[in-house]
């Protein structure tokens with residue numbers, strides 16, 4: 617404890633260890649709402665993180681440490697996440713009960729979904745909604761979240777190596793929803809019976825799809841098709857190394873709309889994006905059948921993959937749904953001076969913003 621430490625900490629750091637890069641956002645709690653006071657982003661070497669597992673802990677820890685130093689971030693409260701692809705998320709309904717009873721019941725309920733020994737997993741839950749008397753009454757709608765302890769520990773260890781002690785390890789899917797809450801709620805309730813919104817977060821390795829009704833999460837799924845698939849295709853077709861293919865993608869890739877385009881890269885991109893769109897459609901169909909919701913009113917995009925040129929137009933045409941870019945800084949006052957990297961990569965900061973918000977919301 618330093619001589620000039622006053623009261624409790626009022627800053628909150630969100631750290632997102634993605635496949636392609638590490639992102640950090642530091643927010644400060646103020647009477648007029650959260651203030652963004654620092655941020656950082658640093659690329660990870662290819663294959664340091666694979667399938668949401670940290671393959672090279674030393675390198676990732678060193679990258680985090682260097683990023684914090686460059687961004688002049690001094691962590692106080694910190695929040696991090698693991699990837700949605702490595703957790704089991706299930707929706708269930710349980711009778712209204714005390715928090716202690718709920719804790720017990722959730723464990724028993726979760727056991728049936730867990731393909732591992734129960735003492736090897738951490739189980740958490742979130743109460744999404746209380747079902748009113750008219751709708752059947754006396755029940756909670758619950759999200760169960762199950763992750764392997766070993767995986768959670770590996771993230772905690774790496775973060776510790778980078779100089780961060782996380783208070784909570786969240787799931788990136790949930791953090792992205794948290795960051796986009798204001799974007800979602802802006803128009804919620806304008807639809808009769810509640811607006812149905814899908815959040816599609818396309819990263820380097822995975823695409824997380826979440827569907828919410830009136831702001832309440834109802835469906836989530838993870839698809840292993842994202843930015844790296846396009847890069848991989850460019851590598852194969854154009855006989856390039858990963859880094860070259862990645863920069864070709866960033867400079868030239870575009871989703872062809874209708875019969876326009878037609879060069880080599882456009883064809884490569886189209887293959888992957890078509891595959892992704894049809895997986896999204898399949899998820900939507902499943903959601904609609906299961907929830908008896910006839911319509912998805914809008915799609916909000918996040919993650920680096922959302923920046924792919926014409927991806928939004930293509931998705932909107934394919935799925936017949938309006939597509940918007942998410943604004944994870946809705947309601948956040950940006951006071952940091954150099955904002956270029958922040959706004960140029962805003963979609964990629966969504967998860968880190970959602971994580972940092974945890975520490976300034978209560």
Ligand SMILES: Nc1ncnc2c1ncn2[C@@H]1O[C@H](COP(=O)(O)OP(=O)(O)OP(=O)(O)O)[C@@H](O)[C@H]1O
Pocket residue numbers: 633634635636637699818819820821822823842843844862865866869918919920921922923924925963964
């Ligand atoms: N302008 C752009 N055009 C096309 N793709 C882009 C653009 N900007 C970023 N990307 C892609 O976005 C991906 C990185 O996004 P993001 O940082 O959200 O992923 P990640 O968190 O590292 O990965 P994951 O969440 O899958 O583990 C990369 O595949 C990158 O090529």
Ligand SMILES: [Mg+2]
Pocket residue numbers: 634635788819820919967
């Ligand atoms: Mg990500």
